[in-house]
Amino acid sequence: FKDVSLSSDHLVMRSSRLLRAALALAIALAASGAFVVAPVSASTNAPTPSWWNGDCDANHWNLAAAAQGWTGPGAHRLGASYLGIPVCGPRRSVDGAPDVQWSKPGWGHFEWECTELAFRFMYLVYGVTPYGANGNTVVANYKPSYGGGLVTVTNGTVGTAPQPGDVMSFDSPSGFGHAAVVTSSQLNAQGTGTVTLMSQNDTTDGWRTLSVNAWKVQPFGSYVPSAWLHDPAGRGGTGVAAPTTGSPSSSTSGPKSTVFLRNSLTTGVADASFPFGPPGAQVLSCDWDGDGVDTPAWFLNGTWGITNKNVAGADVWMVSFGQAGDVPLCGDWNGTGKDTIGVWRDGVFLLRNINTGGPPNAMFAFGSATDRPVVGDWTGQGKDTVGVYRKGAYLLRNSNSAGPADAVFGYGDPGDQPLVGDWNGDGKDTIGIWRNGALYLKNTNATGVADYVFGYGNPGDAPIIGDWNGQGKDTLGVVRG
Numbered sequence: 150f151k152d153v154s155l156s157s158d159h160l161v162m163r164s165s166r167l168l169r170a171a172l173a174l175a176i177a178l179a180a181s182g183a184f185v186v187a188p189v190s191a192s193t194n195a196p197t198p199s200w201w202n203g204d205c206d207a208n209h210w211n212l213a214a215a216a217q218g219w220t221g222p223g224a225h226r227l228g229a230s231y232l233g234i235p236v237c238g239p240r241r242s243v244d245g246a247p248d249v250q251w252s253k254p255g256w257g258h259f260e261w262e263c264t265e266l267a268f269r270f271m272y273l274v275y276g277v278t279p280y281g282a283n284g285n286t287v288v289a290n291y292k293p294s295y296g297g298g299l300v301t302v303t304n305g306t307v308g309t310a311p312q313p314g315d316v317m318s319f320d321s322p323s324g325f326g327h328a329a330v331v332t333s334s335q336l337n338a339q340g341t342g343t344v345t346l347m348s349q350n351d352t353t354d355g356w357r358t359l360s361v362n363a364w365k366v367q368p369f370g371s372y373v374p375s376a377w378l379h380d381p382a383g384r385g386g387t388g389v390a391a392p393t394t395g396s397p398s399s400s401t402s403g404p405k406s407t408v409f410l411r412n413s414l415t416t417g418v419a420d421a422s423f424p425f426g427p428p429g430a431q432v433l434s435c436d437w438d439g440d441g442v443d444t445p446a447w448f449l450n451g452t453w454g455i456t457n458k459n460v461a462g463a464d465v466w467m468v469s470f471g472q473a474g475d476v477p478l479c480g481d482w483n484g485t486g487k488d489t490i491g492v493w494r495d496g497v498f499l500l501r502n503i504n505t506g507g508p509p510n511a512m513f514a515f516g517s518a519t520d521r522p523v524v525g526d527w528t529g530q531g532k533d534t535v536g537v538y539r540k541g542a543y544l545l546r547n548s549n550s551a552g553p554a555d556a557v558f559g560y561g562d563p564g565d566q567p568l569v570g571d572w573n574g575d576g577k578d579t580i581g582i583w584r585n586g587a588l589y590l591k592n593t594n595a596t597g598v599a600d601y602v603f604g605y606g607n608p609g610d611a612p613i614i615g616d617w618n619g620q621g622k623d624t625l626g627v628v629r630g
Contacts, residue, residue: 160517169326192254194233195273201252205237210260211505213227213249221246221438221457222466223505224260229347229355231332231571232314233272233385236347236355236423237261243350243464256280266349267316267328270548271297275380285326288318288376299378305365309342310336311377314385319372329357333388340364345389353464396537406432406630409606410459414572416592416603421617423461425628426454432628434615435488436480437504442622443615446490448477453490455504459617469506471499480524480533481513482549488533493503493522498535500549513551516544525569525578527556527594533578538567545594561589570614570623578623583612588625 151267164539202208203224210224222239229236238261239246248259256279258265263284271277275297282290288301299316302309310330319327329348336342348357359374360367366374379385405424405582412420426432426447434443438457446455453468471477479490482500491500491509495518499509516522516537523536527545536545536554540563544554561567561582568581573592581590582598585608589599606612606627613626 174608181350195270198253198269198273200251202252205235206260207505207507209252210249211503212599218239219247220485221504222468223467223503223507225467225505227349227353227355227467231330231335231347231389232270232274234266234273234347236266236349238350239466240350244466252281255393261349263328263348263350266330266347270330271299271316271378272386275299283325284328285318285320285324285375287316287328288378291378297380298382301376302379304374305363307340307364307428309364310334310340312379312385313365313388315377315379317346317366317377319368320375321372323371327351328504331377331385336361336364380537392529406430406439406628408432408459408613408626408628410615410624410626411605412620412624414588414601414603416605419626421459423459425456428630430454432611433477433479433611434613434626436616437486439485441616443617445613446477446479448475451475453477468504470501478522478524481526481531482533484530484532491524494519498522498549511549511600513549514544515551520544521567523567523569523580526571526576527578529576541565543565543567543594556594558594560591566612568612568614571616571621572578572623574620574622586610588612
């Protein structure tokens with residue numbers, strides 16, 4: 150978790166944003182009427198926020214973020230959820246995402262800051278009217294007139310442990326602090342144990358567990374717990390701990406495959422290796438952020454996990470697009486300089502121009518259901534288009550639409566696996582094949598003798614192609630496990 154004082158995720162409003170926030174609030178007030186949510190009973194799921202347009206308010210957030218120049222992932226769940234209330238992202242402090250004010254009438258909070266989760270939770274579960282606060286003052290600024298009947302508990306109060314549904318404030322040197330929701334508390338008679346928090350704009354999956362010693366919740370980084378708001382009526386539920394394994398949005402949990410990358414088209418030792426992706430996932434690589442370096446993504450049953458770093462433990466964001474049985478694809482479909490997702494389904498390409506869930510921006514048939522899809526910039530036009538590999542023959546098309554192939558030629562054998570990359574840095578993608586741990590690559594899209602022949606990896610590995618160091622040429626890698 151980064152403590153960035155000049156761009157903290159935890160302040161409510163900054164002077165540079167007051168005009169934008171006021172305008173957004175005025176629009177929301179004009180468009181919406183007041184709405185009061187009755188507090189939910191203990192352990193029941195809270196209602197979906199009435200002001201959301203799509204899951205995690207994606208339809209609202211994505212448009213507003215794009216208007217601010219954001220081209221990263223759209224609004225999505227990070228994984229953590231309690232009483233039906235999810236932690237959403239992308240995160241400002243870690244991912245660099247912009248602040249987007251929610252469209253709920255009344256006091257405005259920014260999606261997806263830590264305070265937004267705190268006030269969304271208190272409003273939906275306890276009926277608390279949102280009020281002005283940074284993360285460190287969510288507790289201090291609460292007044293009985295805001296509703297909910299909550300009481301303040303100071304951290305370290307002997308005999309009093311945080312309970313599920315409590316909302317905790319943290320102080321920090323930045324002056325903005327942090328806020329999070331308690332989802333589980335496990336303490337012994339001496340007040341020692343752990344508490345689990347649902348924490349927005351913090352961890353990759355939205356979960357955080359803190360130690361408790363002698364009734365005092367311990368800090369994380371520079372964030373020091375000060376106090377929490379507690380509901381004496383017990384509406385905060387019975388609690389749920391963070392998952393111990395297999396959280397799909399966590400870059401550190403569960404067994405993974407291993408990626409081995411090499412920076413030259415030669416046999417040799419990997420230049421980089423790291424665990425990535427759950428077992429059974431398909432791994433591919435693209436330049437997701439437009440920095441000239443390709444990084445991996447995994448796809449499993451319609452869920453994507455995408456990272457912008459070729460290192461172990463890098464942050465992964467989750468996207469839902471496609472379904473079980475699809476073949477994942479990625480490419481720069483519209484010439485923006487950034488690659489986005491797509492899938493192949495029984496002879497049909499479904500391509501999306503932003504790395505979020507939603508309907509495809511292009512959907513068309515090319516090839517047949519038994520073909521293998523390929524993607525590349527065949528002509529150097531600055532856009533990737535589609536193709537298929539069919540029993541030792543490539544069929545390539547220069548536009549993302551249905552129609553006849555623009556190039557047809559044989560290369561390899563029917564059992565080979567097709568490869569595509571810019572092997573010589575000329576701005577055009579050309580073909581290759583993978584055959585039992587050997588690569589045969591060609592600098593032209595035509596039948597002929599391979600320009601590069603070498604071994605790398607084992608016969609059971611899956612090949613992965615990309616520019617791992619920004620040199621302008623694609624090289625190889627394998628995924629194992």
